[in-house]
Every structure is written in structure tokens, then in C-alpha cells.
Amino acid sequence: MAATSASGGAGCFPRPPPSGGEHGFVLGVQEKKQDEEGQCFLDGMDLLKDATENKRFLPTGLQGVDALLGGGLRQGQLTEITGQSSSGKTQVCLCSASHVAARQLGVVMYLDTSNSFSPSRIARIVDGFPISLVREPKNVRLERVMSSIICKSVFDIFDLFEVLHQLELSLKSKVNNGGNKICLLIIDSISSILAPINGGKYPRGRSMMISVAMILKKLAYEHNLSVLVTNHMVAGNGAPKPALGESWKTVPHVRLVISRERGSKICAATVLKHTLLVFA
Amino acid sequence: MEIADLPIATSHRANLLAAGYSSLAALSAASPPRLARDLSIEVHEAEEILKVAVGANKSKGADGPSTSSVLKGAQNAWDMLSDEQSRRHINTGSADLNNILGGGIHCKEVTEIGGVPGVGKTQLGIQLAINVQIPVEYGGLGGKAVYIDTEGSFMVERVYQIAEGCISDILEYFPHCHDKAPAGQEKLKPESFLADIYYFRICSYTEQIAVINYLEKFLGEHKDVRIVIIDSVTFHFRQDFDDMALRTRVLSGLSLKLMKLSKAYNLAVVLLNQVTTKFTEGSFQLTLALGDSWSHSCTNRLILYWNGNERYGYLDKSPSLPVASAPYAVTIKGVRDAVNSNSKRVRVM
Amino acid sequence: MANKLVSEMRLPPHLAHILAARRLTTAKDVLSLPEVELMGVLDAGIHTARAAVAHVSEIACPPYQTALALLEAFRARGDGRLATTLRGLDEALHGGIPAGKLTEVVGPSGIGKTQFCLKLALLATLPECYGGLNGRVLYIDTESKFSSRRMIEIGEKSFPQIFRQEGLAQKMAGRILVLRPTSLSEFTKSLEQMKVTLLQHDVKLLVVDSMAALMSSEIEKSATGLRQHPLRWALSFLKSIAEFSQIPVVVTNQVRSQSNDDGYRYSFEVEKKYDSNNAEGFESHLVAALGIQWAHAVTIRLVFEAHSGHRYIKVAKSPMTPAVAFPFTVESSGIILLSDEGIDVPSPEITSIRCQGENVLAQ
Numbered sequence: 001m002a003a004t005s006a007s008g009g010a011g012c013f014p015r016p017p018p019s020g021g022e023h024g025f026v027l028g029v030q031e032k033k034q035d036e037e038g039q040c041f042l043d044g045m046d047l048l049k050d051a052t053e054n055k056r057f058l059p060t061g062l063q064g065v066d067a068l069l070g071g072g073l074r075q076g077q078l079t080e081i082t083g084q085s086s087s088g089k090t091q092v093c094l095c096s097a098s099h100v101a102a103r104q105l106g107v108v109m110y111l112d113t114s115n116s117f118s119p120s121r122i123a124r125i126v127d128g129f130p131i132s133l134v135r136e137p138k139n140v141r142l143e144r145v146m147s148s149i150i151c152k153s154v155f156d157i158f159d160l161f162e163v164l165h166q167l168e169l170s171l172k173s174k175v176n177n178g179g180n181k182i183c184l185l186i187i188d189s190i191s192s193i194l195a196p197i198n199g200g201k202y203p204r205g206r207s208m209m210i211s212v213a214m215i216l217k218k219l220a221y222e223h224n225l226s227v228l229v230t231n232h233m234v235a236g237n238g239a240p241k242p243a244l245g246e247s248w249k250t251v252p253h254v255r256l257v258i259s260r261e262r263g264s265k266i267c268a269a270t271v272l273k274h275t276l277l278v279f280a
Numbered sequence: 281m282e283i284a285d286l287p288i289a290t291s292h293r294a295n296l297l298a299a300g301y302s303s304l305a306a307l308s309a310a311s312p313p314r315l316a317r318d319l320s321i322e323v324h325e326a327e328e329i330l331k332v333a334v335g336a337n338k339s340k341g342a343d344g345p346s347t348s349s350v351l352k353g354a355q356n357a358w359d360m361l362s363d364e365q366s367r368r369h370i371n372t373g374s375a376d377l378n379n380i381l382g383g384g385i386h387c388k389e390v391t392e393i394g395g396v397p398g399v400g401k402t403q404l405g406i407q408l409a410i411n412v413q414i415p416v417e418y419g420g421l422g423g424k425a426v427y428i429d430t431e432g433s434f435m436v437e438r439v440y441q442i443a444e445g446c447i448s449d450i451l452e453y454f455p456h457c458h459d460k461a462p463a464g465q466e467k468l469k470p471e472s473f474l475a476d477i478y479y480f481r482i483c484s485y486t487e488q489i490a491v492i493n494y495l496e497k498f499l500g501e502h503k504d505v506r507i508v509i510i511d512s513v514t515f516h517f518r519q520d521f522d523d524m525a526l527r528t529r530v531l532s533g534l535s536l537k538l539m540k541l542s543k544a545y546n547l548a549v550v551l552l553n554q555v556t557t558k559f560t561e562g563s564f565q566l567t568l569a570l571g572d573s574w575s576h577s578c579t580n581r582l583i584l585y586w587n588g589n590e591r592y593g594y595l596d597k598s599p600s601l602p603v604a605s606a607p608y609a610v611t612i613k614g615v616r617d618a619v620n621s622n623s624k625r626v627r628v629m
Numbered sequence: 630m631a632n633k634l635v636s637e638m639r640l641p642p643h644l645a646h647i648l649a650a651r652r653l654t655t656a657k658d659v660l661s662l663p664e665v666e667l668m669g670v671l672d673a674g675i676h677t678a679r680a681a682v683a684h685v686s687e688i689a690c691p692p693y694q695t696a697l698a699l700l701e702a703f704r705a706r707g708d709g710r711l712a713t714t715l716r717g718l719d720e721a722l723h724g725g726i727p728a729g730k731l732t733e734v735v736g737p738s739g740i741g742k743t744q745f746c747l748k749l750a751l752l753a754t755l756p757e758c759y760g761g762l763n764g765r766v767l768y769i770d771t772e773s774k775f776s777s778r779r780m781i782e783i784g785e786k787s788f789p790q791i792f793r794q795e796g797l798a799q800k801m802a803g804r805i806l807v808l809r810p811t812s813l814s815e816f817t818k819s820l821e822q823m824k825v826t827l828l829q830h831d832v833k834l835l836v837v838d839s840m841a842a843l844m845s846s847e848i849e850k851s852a853t854g855l856r857q858h859p860l861r862w863a864l865s866f867l868k869s870i871a872e873f874s875q876i877p878v879v880v881t882n883q884v885r886s887q888s889n890d891d892g893y894r895y896s897f898e899v900e901k902k903y904d905s906n907n908a909e910g911f912e913s914h915l916v917a918a919l920g921i922q923w924a925h926a927v928t929i930r931l932v933f934e935a936h937s938g939h940r941y942i943k944v945a946k947s948p949m950t951p952a953v954a955f956p957f958t959v960e961s962s963g964i965i966l967l968s969d970e971g972i973d974v975p976s977p978e979i980t981s982i983r984c985q986g987e988n989v990l991a992q
Contacts, residue, residue: 085575086597094599097357109351115389115539115579118600119361146358152351155540157665158287158675165285166351195532195573199525202669204290211285232576243573287675289668324643328674397924398946409696427696432730432872433928435948436699437723477696483869486657486689493660493686498693518861518922529663554925566895585895594897603897612951 051076058184058226060092061099061125068271069254073226075183078216080190080252082231082242082272087260089230090116093188096228098125101145106183110151111163113192117151157208160193164215171223182225185216189230191243198244206247213251233257242272283307288329295319296329307333368421370507370548371411372404373446373615376606380595381582385548387421387506390538390577392513394553394568395584400591400610401552402433403442404584405509407615408550409477410439410446412507415468418450423506423547424476426498428491430515434479443470445613478502485516492534499545508541512552514569528573535577551578590618632657638688644681647671656689711753711834711877712760713745714787715957717969718942721950722929726877731868731926735882735917736933736982740940741959742881745933746838747780748787748963749879753834754804759791764833766805767823769816771842775807786962806830813843813863820866827874834877835870841883841918860919864926882923884915884982915982934982939967943974 057072066072073079073096081089094117097108110117126145127138136144154160171182187193194212197205220227229252232243242255255272283296283304299318301307308330310318316326355363369384378384385391385408395401409427414420427434447468478498482488488510499505521527542549556569568575568583575581581597587607594605607618633656635648651670653659659681662670668678709728712719719725726732726749734742750768755761768775781802785792792798810816826832840863871878917924924930930946942964943954953971957964 085572086581090599109354110357113536113539114577115543116599117357117360119357119364121600122357123361143358146361147356149357150351150354151357151360152354153540153543155536155543161285161287163351170351189576192532192536192576196529196536196663197665199529200663200666200669202290202666204669205665208285208665211282232573234572240572287668289672289674289677291672292674328676332674332676397921397927398930402948426693431926432868433948434696434699435727435730435928436696436703438948439696440700441949471697471700474697474700475695478693479696479699480691480693481872482691484657486660487691489660490656490686490689491691493682494690497683497687512925515926516865526661526663529666530661533663555921557921583895583897594895596897 055224056105058096058105059099059103060096062092062095065092065256065269068256068269070274073184073228074253075224075226076221077253078213078220078227078229078251079254079256080229080231080242081256081258082233083258084233084240084260087258089258090188091121092258093186093228093230094118094121095125096184097149097186098122098129098145100184101148102126102129102141104148106148106181108149108184108186109167109182110149111154111160111185111187112151113154113187113189115153116188117153119146122146122149154187154193157193157197157212160212161208161215164212164219168215168219168223171219171225182223185219185225185227187216187227187229189232191230191232194244194248195232209244209248213248217251286329286332288332292319292321292325292329295321304333368419370408370421371414371419372608373407373411374593374606374608374617376617377582377593377608377615380593380601380604380606381580382598382601385507385550386580387546387548388543389579390535390542390549390551391580391582392551392553392568392578393582393584394555396555396566396586399584399586400608400615401584402511403438403610404615405511405550405552406434406439406442407446408507408548409509410443410473410614412548413473413476414446414450418454421506422504424478424502424504426478426480426495426502426505426508428480428482428488428508428510430482430488430510431512432481433511434481436474439474439477440470441612442614443473445611446473449613478505482516485521488513488516489530489534492537495541496537499541499547503545505545505547507548507550508538509550510552512554514552514554518554518569524571528571531570531574532577535574539577539579633689635659635685638685640681640684644677644684647673647677648681656685659685660689706875709762709833709875709877711749711762713749714752714760715942715955715964715966715969717953717955717966717971718944720969721944721953721955721971722947723949726879727929728877729872729875730877730928731871732877732879732929732931733882733923733927734879734931734933735884735945737884737915737935740933740935741957741964742933743774743838744779744783744959745964746836746879746881747775748783750805750834750836751780751784751801753877754801755788755791759788762833764804765830766834766836767827767830767832768805768807769819769835769837770807770809771816771837771839773809774838777802777805780805782961783963786960806832810843816843817863820863820870823870824873827870827876832874832876834879835867837867837878837880839881839883841881860923864923868926880927883918885918886915917982932982941972942966944971 055074055076057066057069057074059072060066060069069079081092083089093110097110100106101108123142123146126142152163154163167182167185190212194209197208199205216227216229219225233240234243242249242257252273254274256269257272258269261268283293283301286293296307296319301310310330312323312326312330315330316323319326367387369378369382369386371384372378372381393401393404405427409425412421412423412425414422416422447470450468480491482491495508517527517531538549538551541547554569555566557564558567568581578597579599580595583594583596585592585594587605590607591609592605592607595601595603609616609618635654635656636645638645640648648659648671653670659667664675664678664682667682668675671678671681710725712725734745736742746768750766752760753762753764753766755763757763781792781798784798784801808819810819827835867878867880924946927946928948929944932943932945934941934943939956940958941954941956944950944952952974954974955969955971956967958967959965
């Protein structure tokens with residue numbers, strides 16, 4: 001599997017001051033009010049300020065992957081990891097979850113569709129962290145880290161809507177209480193949920209897929225979440241390509257392909273798409 | 281949640297929006313007869329829509345100051361860890377295989393087992409159906425098994441033989457149990473092992489879909505089932521499904537259902553799969569059937585193959601364990617360790 | 630049960646009504662749609678769609694039995710096995726060719742597959758007191774190799790005491806129905822009529838010699854792509870016949886030479902270096918003509934092969950039996966085992982088919 005040793009995540013910025021009204025002039029010091037239509041105007045300066053102050057990079061714990069991602073999993077954005085079966089997608093998810101939780105960056109929400117969330121694997125990853133990272137006994141740390149990773153199984157699209165809806169409500173209600181805020185949402189894998197509805201004669205499936213995308217992006221933006229989803233690869237013309245087709249292709253901000261050399265333990269990652277980086 | 285995401289009929293959804301019900305709040309304020317009139321639908325249909333809408337809205341009410349549960353039904357990893365550590369695994373019969381599988385086949389997970397014809401997939405399937413029944417006091421799960429046979433390769437004489445082999449091994453490892461009360465002895469009969477295997481013979485893919493759907497109810501009535509084996513998941517889908525895109529959708533729907541069952545009823549799902557040849561990187565290679573999309577739909581994958589003169593299991597996919605392989609053998613008594621590993625054995629099959 | 634009509638399922642009226650309105654008439658129609666598509670077709674909510682699926686599934690799902698009930702039924706029925714009268718092989722197979730399963734005989738041409746089938750056909754017609762099944766045999770002869778004379782010769786040599794009786798040989802031979810389909814479509818048609826025929830005529834054995842001949846002619850005709858399809862159909866039909874009427878079904882398969890493209894490795898396996906010294910003299914490596922999918926479907930596979938001057942019958946796939954090989958020769962009385970003691974075969978050799986150039990084709 002991929003290297004799991006802890007690394008000083010390149011882009012792990014310090015925690016920002018407790019959230020409040022740093023949204024600038026238009027919003028004043030009030031809470032955002034998205035219920036009233038058309039009230040949110042932001043200019044480029046606000047967005048830049050928001051981006052530099054709030055949109056941190058969360059570490060995946062894998063130095064190479066963080067570097068490729070331009071620092072890590074960016075808050076407010078949707079990152080997709082795609083790869084063949086058993087290429088290590090779940091490992092990246094588990095590893096990111098452990099690192100984010102270990103550094104007390106916030107709570108990790110893990111939606112599991114293929115019964116592959118493995119607490120024992122997380123325990124092993126956490127156990128491998130150097131003790132100096134946080135000064136506390138190993139067993140205390142283990143309990144603390146693992147208590148801030150929350151897992152829920154999701155087995156169909158309507159479950160997913162329901163869960164995301166609940167999540168949104170609970171995020172809204174927690175705007176004020178500071179600690180224990182969810183900062184990373186992982187869906188492993190989004191394509192298992194979307195595969196049965198993707199295609200066919202009825203447009204409903206496609207519209208639900210777009211709806212999922214909208215909700216995820218909205219959650220990411222409004223609540224400063226990093227969203228990490230995994231996707232399958234399917235056989236394309238010749239080379240395998242990510243599943244879910246063209247309409248999903250535009251959804252993630254960053255797309256990462258990982259592959260594993262058969263019979264070896266070395267994984268390779270490649271960026272397919274990145275909104276912040278320019279390919280020469 | 282928006283009106284658009286409610287799990288209701290497409291036409292109703294369009295009607296709701298057209299009639300001016302743009303939010304859940306507006307909808308939940310309406311009475312069934314009024315809604316029926318507005319949408320010109322039957323009252324019972326209106327009731328159903330309201331039920332769905334209220335259900336979706338209810339979470340709002342429950343959303344109190346309780347900070348511990350972010351999400352209904354979610355668990356934190358710490359609690360899951362202790363749950364996982366207390367779980368027992370289903371013995372494959374071979375200590376080496378158990379070893380690479382982290383103790384055996386895990387409950388609450390879907391495990392796919394593939395291999396060439398004759399390598400021992402059905403043998404392992406039958407072995408698991410027997411081993412899941414090893415009583416708790418002998419280190420087993422004491423559960424029952426569901427065996428879904430799509431190929432007709434379930435030979436009941438062989439099952440009897442494997443049950444006998446399992447019992448003789450138990451008696452060998454626990455010699456003191458000879459002195460036990462006859463009640464304990466009563467259980468250790470091949471007949472009682474066979475009585476706890478529920479066998480479904482499936483003759484078409486429609487029946488295969490039906491049985492997986494029906495399992496939800498069946499398992500609700502038979503809570504002591506700890507393993508569901510499908511031998512093989514491939515046969516009928518490979519046989520007579522022509523629309524490949526539809527096949528992919530149906531299969532991925534089935535795999536989610538199996539995932540759900542394994543989690544909800546705390547049981548292991550074991551899917552036996554056939555192999556096929558595939559042209560990649562300039563040569564033909566063996567790979568498991570049903571395509572790329574299906575390859576994602578299991579938690580663990582074990583591939584059985586010939587390595588020289590020995591049968592090997594290769595753990596190809598697992599969220600928690602490293603890739604590894606180990607030898608095993610199929611004997612008169614069932615699946616056991618290979619000869620050259622340190623335990624004694626009868627005759628190689 | 631896949632084609633069971635929804636209208637006969639006694640569903641709750643509103644469900645029955647909605648399914649009928651959308652022309653979903655059989656269980657197959659309802660169940661081969663993913664949930665969301667079903668909602669689209671029915672224009673119904675998730676609860677209605679799920680209720681419909683749950684109801685239809687429960688009815689379309691075949692009833693279960695416990696393995697114990699199967700065992701008791703099996704014991705009560707008698708096993709219906711057809712003893713081959715080759716003692717070693719019968720012992721290895723726990724009494725003979727099992728009923729209700731598909732048994733495949735694969736090997737190079739001229740090695741004795743048809744001899745084996747002729748003998749089985751003859752045995753099945755014999756009265757039970759002579760170890761037969763006392764029934765009729767349906768012999769599907771696709772290569773026009775069935776020879777009554779040869780069969781009677783085998784009978785006279787192996788069971789002189791029976792065949793000395795006047796007219797018995799004719800009577801036995803008369804119990805074998807030979808079909809000679811010339812094309813796959815003809816074969817398909819005869820298979821379809823077969824279910825009825827089998828019961829009416831008290832058929833106790835079905836032989837298809839050879840399956841591969843039928844298929845290879847078909848494969849040449851049809852373009853690629855659909856190639857596997859008729860085979861798959863025939864395959865599942867043969868299996869269902871075997872099970873439905875609880876008789877042994879024996880199918881022969883030919884071989885072809887192994888091409889270099891045949892991948893017999895998984896991608897995770899390291900490439901093995903084949904010892905070139907191994908390929909001695911005339912020995913060539915052969916594989917079964919019908920591919921891996923076929924091999925998955927048969928319950929028992931017997932490989933007939935020739936190497937180092939002997940012919941062997943190998944039990945290559947069987948849920949009951951260790952991997953053993955028996956040397957044999959073909960004589961006027963049919964196939965004779967040279968030894969009833971099986972030779973343990975180091976597996977995966979068990980799946981290989983060897984054919985030494987000399988004297989095999991001369992037969």
C-alpha cells in the first residue's frame with residue numbers, strides 16, 4: 001500500500017481564529033443569510049481574503065500526494081481520487097482521515113458505501129505517527145483521534161440525500177459552538193452509489209447525480225469543508241478512464257488518478273485536473 | 281433537502297413545483313385533501329407524498345442541542361474499533377489462508393473469491409457454510425448459512441463429507457468434549473450441520489435478483505444466519521444478459537444491496553466469481569469476470585490460483601490488510617493447510 | 630419462475646394495477662430494472678417501487694431447502710449414478726457418472742472419447758441387475774461417429790453372458806435414440822423438445838458427442854462478438870435438463886493447440902520461465918476447444934490424454950475426487966483400465982492435455 005508514514009504536511013496552515021464575521025463589507029458582522037435570495041454579493045477581494053484566510057489545505061499524510069495536490073485537500077473544494085480496483089483509493093481516504101483527526105484540525109465525516117471503512121487500519125496508521133506530533137500518551141491519542149472520525153454507511157442515493165441533508169442541518173446548528181467542527185467529508189466511493197442510476201432511458205438518474213454534486217459543492221463552500229470522493233475506473237476506448245461520464249467530469253475541482261503496479265506495493269499518483277495549477 | 285430530491289414520482293415532483301410548492305416547509309403545511317386537489321391526484325397518493333416529505337423534514341425537529349451525534353446512525357471510529365476487535369471471523373479451514381485474511385472471512389464485509397475452474401472455489405464455499413456453524417464453545421460463530429447455488433455444483437454428499445471432516449477436527453482439537461453432556465454431543469452431527477444450511481437453487485438472473493431482494497425479509501426472519509454464499513455470482517449474468525450498460529447498473533445495485541445486508545444483519549457475504557481472459561498491455565491475462573465496474577463492488581477479494589503444484593490464495597484487495605498470498609490444499613476433509621506447512625494432512629485432492 | 634406473470638402474483642391491487650399499466654408483465658420485466666429506473670417507468674415514488682420489487686421478488690424467488698432435506702431426498706432417490714464399470718474410475722467418482730450434473734470428456738481426436746460414450750450408452754440400457762440404469766439413452770451425434778455395430782461389439786465382448794441371449798443385443802441397441810443435428814439451430818430445436826421427450830421415453834442418459842464440433846462450425850459462420858452466445862444458451866439448457874430430469878449428462882469436447890496468446894496467468898503472477906527441455910519430442914500442448922467459461926460450467930471434467938507411450942484418463946475437475954490418473958487402452962471390448970490404482974497427479978498438470986504424436990491418430 002501507499003507509504004503511510006507521517007510527514008510534515010506541506011500545506012498545513014495553522015488554525016484560523018474562531019469563525020465570525022470576516023466576510024467583509026457586504027455581509028457586515030451578521031451571519032450569512034442564504035435563505036433570502038440575492039443578498040450575497042462578494043467581490044474578488046472578499047473571495048481572495050476568504051481564500052487566503054479560511055481555505056486551508058488539509059494534509060493527506062502522504063507527502064507526494066500533498067505536493068501533487070498543491071498542498072493537500074483544499075477546504076471549500078471537491079477532490080476526487082480515481083483508480084482501478086485495489087489501487088489504494090480507500091487507503092488514501094483512511095490515511096487522510098487519520099492525519100486530519102490527529103492534528104486536531106476538526107472532525108472527519110466518513111461515508112462508506114462498500115463496507116471498507118476499517119477502524120483497525122486507522123488504529124495502525126495512528127499508531128505509526130511519531131509521538132512528538134502531539135504530546136500525549138499513545139492510547140489517549142488513539143482514542144482522541146478515533147473519536148473524531150465518524151463513519152456512516154450509505155447504500156443508496158436516497159440515503160445519501162438524507163445524510164447530506166442531516167449533515168447540512170447539523171453544520172448550520174454548530175456554526176456557533178466552535179470546536180468539533182467537521183472539516184473533512186469523505187465519500188468512499190461516490191461511484192458505487194451513482195453507478196446504478198447513471199445512464200438508462202430516464203433522465204432522473206442524471207439529474208440526481210448533478211443534484212449530489214451541487215449539494216456537495218454547496219456544503220464544501222458554505223461550511224468550509226474539504227470534500228474527498230473516490231471514483232471507479234471503467235474501460236474506455238483503449239485506456240481505462242474514470243467512471244460516471246462527462247457530466248460528472250466537470251464536478252470535482254481536483255482529480256487525481258492513482259494506480260498500483262501489479263504485484264508491488266508502490267502506488268503512483270497523477271493529477272488529471274486541477275483548478276489551481278497550470279500544466280505546461 | 282429540496283423538493284427535487286424527494287424520492288417521489290417524477291410527475292408528482294413536477295406537479296408540486298408547478299403548483300407552487302417550492303419548499304418542504306410549504307409542503308408540510310398542506311393537508312392531504314388540499315394537496316390532492318392542487319395536484320389533481322388521488323388522496324392516498326397525496327398522503328404518500330406527505331409522508332415522504334414529513335420524513336425528510338423530521339430530522340430538522342430532532343436536531344437539538346445534542347452535540348455528540350452529528351448524524352443519526354453514525355458511529356465514531358473508536359467505538360467501531362472495539363466492536364471490530366470483539367468480532368469473530370469465519371475459519372476457512374486453512375490456517376495459512378486465515379492468516380492472510382486477518383483471521384478468516386469477516387462478518388459485515390463482502391468478500392469475493394475468484395479462480396480458474398477446478399481450483400476449489402465451490403469447495404471453499406461449502407467449507408465456509410460448514411465452518412460458520414462451529415459452535416461458539418469451540419471457537420466458531422455458531423451461526424447458520426445461506427447457500428445460493430446458480431450453477432448446480434452443490435453436491436450434497438460432498439457437503440456431508442466436509443461436515444464429517446470438520447467434526448472430526450473439532451473432536452481432535454477439543455478431546456475433552458467427549459466427556460461433555462450428551463446435549464453438547466447432539467450438536468456435533470453432520471446431519472445437524474446440514475440442517476442449518478439454507479439452500480436456494482437459482483436458474484436465471486431474474487431469480488438471482490429476486491433472491492437477493494428477498495434475503496432482506498428472509499434474514500429478518502432468520503437472524504442467526506452469519507454467512508451468505510453465492511456460487512457463482514457470475515453464471516447467469518454472463519449467460520443471458522445482452523445490454524451491458526444495463527447489466528452494469530443492475531449489478532452495482534445488487535452489490536449495494538449485499539453490502540447493506542452484510543452490515544445490517546452482521547453477516548459475511550461471500551461471492552464466488554469465475555475468471556475470464558482480458559487483453560491488457562499487449563497480452564492476454566486472467567482476470568475475474570463481470571468487468572471493471574463490478575471489481576469495485578466487494579470489500580475484500582481473494583484470488584485462488586495454481587502456483588507450481590500448489591493451490592494458493594492471493595489477497596488482491598482489502599481495506600485493512602496488505603497484499604499477500606498463502607498455499608492451501610483441498611483434501612477429503614475439505615479445505616486445509618498445504619502439505620509442506622507444519623500441520624498434518626490426508627490426501628491431496 | 631423468471632417468466633412468471635405479475636398478474637398471477639396476487640399483488641396488492643394498487644401495485645398490480647400500476648405494473649400492468651406500464652406493461653411490466655413478468656417478474657423478469659420488473660426485476661431487471663434498477664430501482665431508480667423502475668421509479669421512472671412506473672412514475673411512482675420510492676415506497677411504491679420498493680414495495681413492488683419486494684412483492685415480486687418474494688414470489689419469483691424459488692423456495693429454499695435445507696441441505697439436510699437435499700441429502701434425504703438424495704438418499705431416498707438412490708443416487709442414479711451410472712457406473713462406468715471401470716473399477717478405479719468408479720471408485721474415484723464415488724460410484725460413477727453422477728445424475729443431475731454435467732460431465733465433460735475432453736481429449737484429442739482418436740483417443741477414445743467416442744468409445745467411452747458408446748460404452749456408457751450401452752451400460753445405461755442394461756437391466757439394473759447388470760449394473761445398468763434400465764432406461765433409454767438419447768445420443769446426440771454431431772460428427773456421425775455413432776456406430777451400432779461397434780457398440781454391439783463392445784457389448785458382446787464385455788458382457789458375453791447377456792448378449793448370448795437371443796435378440797437382447799437388438800433390444801438394447803433399440804433403446805438408444807440417436808439424433809444427428811447438422812447445425813446448431815437444429816440442435817437447439819431438438820433440445821427444446823427434449824424436456825418432454827426425456828420424461829415420455831424414460832431416458833436415463835443424455836450424451837452429446839461432440840459439443841465442440843457443433844460450436845466450431847457455428848463460430849466460423851458467425852462473426853465475432855456473438856460467438857459465445859449460442860454456446861451459453863446450450864450450456865445452461867443442458868444443465869437445466871440434467872437437473873430437471875435427474876439423469877447423467879455426458880458431453881464431449883475437442884482440443885485445439887494452445888496459442889501463445891492464451892493468458893493463463895493473473896497480472897500479479899510473475900512470469901514463469903518454462904523449461905524448454907520439458908517439451909520433449911512430439912508432445913504438444915493442447916487446451917480444450919470450448920473456452921474457460923465452458924470449463925467453469927461443467928461439474929466433472931475427465932481428460933483423456935496420451936503421453937510417454939500410454940493413454941490416461943484424468944479426473945481433472947470434480948467436487949468429490951482427488952486428482953488422479955488411470956492408464957487405459959482401447960480394446961475390442963471398449964476402454965480397459967490397465968490399473969485400478971489411480972496415480973496421484975501433481976495438480977495443475979491435471980488440467981493440461983497432452984498428446985504424443987505417435988499412434989494416437991492411427992486408431
